[in-house]
Amino acid sequence: xxxISESQVILDLDYPDRHxxxxxxxxxxxxxxxxxxxxxxxxxxxxxxxxxxxxxxGGIGIPHARSGGITTPSLVFGRSRNGIDWGAEDGPxxxxxxxxxxxxxxxxxxxxxxxxxxxxxxxxxxxSLSDAATAAEVVEIVEREVVNA
Amino acid sequence: MKFVGVTSCPTGIAHTYMAAESLExxxxxxxxxxxxxxxxxxxSDPIPQSVIDAADAVVFAxxxxxxxxARFAGKPTIDVGVKRAISDGPGLIAQxxxxxxxxxxxxxxxxxxxxxxxxxxxxxxxxxxASLGTQVRQWLMTGVSYMIPFVAAGGILIxxxxxxxxxxxxxxxxxxxxxxxxxxxxxxxxxxxxxxxxLSLTWWAALLFRVGVAAFGFLVPALSxxxxxxxxxxxxxxxxxxxxxxxxxxxxxFLGGLVTGILxxxxxxxxxxxxxxKGVRGIMPVVVxxxxxxxxxxxxxxxxxxRPIKALMDxxxxxxNGLGGGSLVILGLILGAMMGFDLGGPVNKVAYTFATTGLxxxxxxxxxxxxxxxxxxxxxxxxxxxxxxxxxQLRPKLFTEPEQENGKAxxxxxxxxxxxxxxxxxxxxxxxxxxxxxxxSSITGALCMAFGATSPAPHGGIWVSLLFGNIFGFLIALxxxxxxxxxxxxxLKSRDHSLAAANA
Numbered sequence: 001x002x003x004i005s006e007s008q009v010i011l012d013l014d015y016p017d018r019h020x021x022x023x024x025x026x027x028x029x030x031x032x033x034x035x036x037x038x039x040x041x042x043x044x045x046x047x048x049x050x051x052x053x054x055x056x057x058g059g060i061g062i063p064h065a066r067s068g069g070i071t072t073p074s075l076v077f078g079r080s081r082n083g084i085d086w087g088a089e090d091g092p093x094x095x096x097x098x099x100x101x102x103x104x105x106x107x108x109x110x111x112x113x114x115x116x117x118x119x120x121x122x123x124x125x126x127x128s129l130s131d132a133a134t135a136a137e138v139v140e141i142v143e144r145e146v147v148n149a
Numbered sequence: 150m151k152f153v154g155v156t157s158c159p160t161g162i163a164h165t166y167m168a169a170e171s172l173e174x175x176x177x178x179x180x181x182x183x184x185x186x187x188x189x190x191x192x193s194d195p196i197p198q199s200v201i202d203a204a205d206a207v208v209f210a211x212x213x214x215x216x217x218x219a220r221f222a223g224k225p226t227i228d229v230g231v232k233r234a235i236s237d238g239p240g241l242i243a244q245x246x247x248x249x250x251x252x253x254x255x256x257x258x259x260x261x262x263x264x265x266x267x268x269x270x271x272x273x274x275x276x277x278x279a280s281l282g283t284q285v286r287q288w289l290m291t292g293v294s295y296m297i298p299f300v301a302a303g304g305i306l307i308x309x310x311x312x313x314x315x316x317x318x319x320x321x322x323x324x325x326x327x328x329x330x331x332x333x334x335x336x337x338x339x340x341x342x343x344x345x346x347x348l349s350l351t352w353w354a355a356l357l358f359r360v361g362v363a364a365f366g367f368l369v370p371a372l373s374x375x376x377x378x379x380x381x382x383x384x385x386x387x388x389x390x391x392x393x394x395x396x397x398x399x400x401x402x403f404l405g406g407l408v409t410g411i412l413x414x415x416x417x418x419x420x421x422x423x424x425x426x427k428g429v430r431g432i433m434p435v436v437v438x439x440x441x442x443x444x445x446x447x448x449x450x451x452x453x454x455x456r457p458i459k460a461l462m463d464x465x466x467x468x469x470n471g472l473g474g475g476s477l478v479i480l481g482l483i484l485g486a487m488m489g490f491d492l493g494g495p496v497n498k499v500a501y502t503f504a505t506t507g508l509x510x511x512x513x514x515x516x517x518x519x520x521x522x523x524x525x526x527x528x529x530x531x532x533x534x535x536x537x538x539x540x541x542q543l544r545p546k547l548f549t550e551p552e553q554e555n556g557k558a559x560x561x562x563x564x565x566x567x568x569x570x571x572x573x574x575x576x577x578x579x580x581x582x583x584x585x586x587x588x589x590s591s592i593t594g595a596l597c598m599a600f601g602a603t604s605p606a607p608h609g610g611i612w613v614s615l616l617f618g619n620i621f622g623f624l625i626a627l628x629x630x631x632x633x634x635x636x637x638x639x640x641l642k643s644r645d646h647s648l649a650a651a652n653a
Contacts, residue, residue, distance in 0.1 A: 051159055099162060101160075120163075121171050
């Protein structure tokens, strides 16, 4: 099952705040039907951010939600040269992973997101995404390291 | 060193797993072993108890309450939010290693510290974000799990009392002994406080019996109280216990207890959420909430709910007493299947509660239907762990290494009538274990009824077998079920193994 396609990669994500950035990332899920209710999904993500910002040390932001607006577990990858404040103590996030899970989805679906989350802790994985030159390369890395691993 | 941990977060799709990875990596880098149970939304594989027992320290990195935290009790524990584990895995591992070393050097101090640590009071198994159906199930499970120790203590004491009474007074001992009581000012000859004689078996029988009855008296109140506690937290305890005690007195039994527990929980939760003036707020939890909720629950039950529930309970008891040979075997089959279905889960507990509450009926003959039901339920509940122990012994290659370890423990758990010993197997392979368990347990339940074995003891498995009637019938029923289930497990597992090998 594919988690990400080239249209779900934004290599020049530059917005003044994380909510606008999240919207831009989420919009990529609407075109191919992965997200059927953008506003619902965005409000679910926002709820999660309000509980506790999802920025992590090392310039990472992982906005995420389980939402009725989502049909397929999906990843949207965004890279920001200037960084966007994601609430982490050590500075803005340059690598942003928007993780979308359907409400209730089966274990198999959620297991792949679990695998992705574990990968995010690997420096080499993050570095290779940081270095990727094209969207195709990002998709290839995720497919190789997460989906088919 | 060996560590175990639990991670969880509100959404259960990202932080839970990142934290687990961070901890496992940090432990590995520092030369330790660590297994983390991710209590996230992709389902969690419980860490085998044997692994927990072998661990030197525990790390909880969680934003939700740790599920079944009691499994980790008594270990040096580092307790932090999930984000700490992501941002500082190595730091937590170092802390865990230090705590483990300190614990080894000075176990007494460490144990005292662990006991004093704020654990959030009594454990409940309720996840407030779950669906209503799940929540109701969790309420009931919380009540049942707190009730069972009362059942075990009281039931075994009563059974031992009956056994001694039989030795002391002959066949009618169990009936005669009920004439004795703790304090009978008008009948000193039967009053334990006045006339206890340590050299007389009869008095010991009377003593065990009466202490057991006292413990058994908490069965319905504890059930009701802790259901209410699961719903409303502390404010639920008072109306729950009182409502349960009233249900007991009115003869509404455990059905009544279920009703008072849920009612008390809902009422207490409602009242404790009232917005009240500041001056009154201080006395709400101590005076107002318990007063009002107890009055409402107790009053409603006595005046409105008690009569229909008692009628239902009486119909149930009369129905049981009227059951004859063939229908008893079918009842055994059904109860056996329920015991084997979810191995300690709600269906299993319903069958078990049904059996134990039968024991509370006063003045039963030694071959009463209630005792036969208890024997059938107990035997059926022993099948799954014993069969899996047997299967891992016979064909270890079909099982993973932790499963083989579990298999050894399952002998003891099964023999003690702890069905939960089979859960690690069923959790990892439900499609094969559950059907096998259903078949084996229902065969045992039916056979046990057919042989007419009886058990006056509600718990204890093989350790209380001296109390059984027709112990050989009990054992044969048990062994047949165990062998059948083990054979099915082995057959299913090896078929799929060879299929997998052929496809590989």
